[in-house]
Amino acid sequence: DQQVKQNSPSLSVQEGRISILNCDYTNSMFDYFLWYKKYPAEGPTFLISISSIKDKNEDGRFTVFLNKSAKHLSLHIVPSQPGDSAVYFCAASGGSGGSNYKLTFGKGTLLTVNP
Amino acid sequence: DSGVTQTPKHLITATGQRVTLRCSPRSGDLSVYWYQQSLDQGLQFLIQYYNGEERAKGNILERFSAQQFPDLHSELNLSSLELGDSALYFCASSRSTDTQYFGPGTRLTVL
Numbered sequence: 001d002q003q004v005k006q007n008s009p010s011l012s013v014q015e016g017r018i019s020i021l022n023c024d025y026t027n028s029m030f031d032y033f034l035w036y037k038k039y040p041a042e043g044p045t046f047l048i049s050i051s052s053i054k055d056k057n058e059d060g061r062f063t064v065f066l067n068k069s070a071k072h073l074s075l076h077i078v079p080s081q082p083g084d085s086a087v088y089f090c091a092a093s094g095g096s097g098g099s100n101y102k103l104t105f106g107k108g109t110l111l112t113v114n115p
Numbered sequence: 116d117s118g119v120t121q122t123p124k125h126l127i128t129a130t131g132q133r134v135t136l137r138c139s140p141r142s143g144d145l146s147v148y149w150y151q152q153s154l155d156q157g158l159q160f161l162i163q164y165y166n167g168e169e170r171a172k173g174n175i176l177e178r179f180s181a182q183q184f185p186d187l188h189s190e191l192n193l194s195s196l197e198l199g200d201s202a203l204y205f206c207a208s209s210r211s212t213d214t215q216y217f218g219p220g221t222r223l224t225v226l
Contacts, residue, residue: 043220102173
């Protein structure tokens, strides 16, 4: 039962253009969502997060949008740079009650930004 | 650099053996989480400790155990190793918020 889904295994964009990575979730109890970036043989690096009480959060070139009714979130990167090429993971927490903040991850999307 | 350290970086061992993975959280973080990343399963939550106490369990095998010590570092013990235990093991830490910061991981290879 995959509660967090990233349906695009890969995405290729041109440098300077917008990258849009998508994520869907099924558990309506999730209340906090995060995006991580990961290079091979390294740990995931936190990028940006959003609480379920918001529908948008922006940090520099990165913006995350949350559509609770559709159980969908997206990460926009503008402008895309070659150094953004990595695997991007969507993650969600909540739904277990108490202070358990375990993360449920999607399978990841490989972003390639071409010069 | 996330501030979370993990040792060793690589571990090669044989089936049936036991290994210990170590994690030091960011300064001030009370929660430690362990995750396993395998090729077919992606990143899976194993277990969480908060200030020395087990707080939540995920898809952790009975052959695996963990603990968090008074200085807040944590160890993940894997015993009776099988070929399928070969994976990347990540530790993450957090304060009371939901944002977790990950260490560089330990790559375990079971031959």
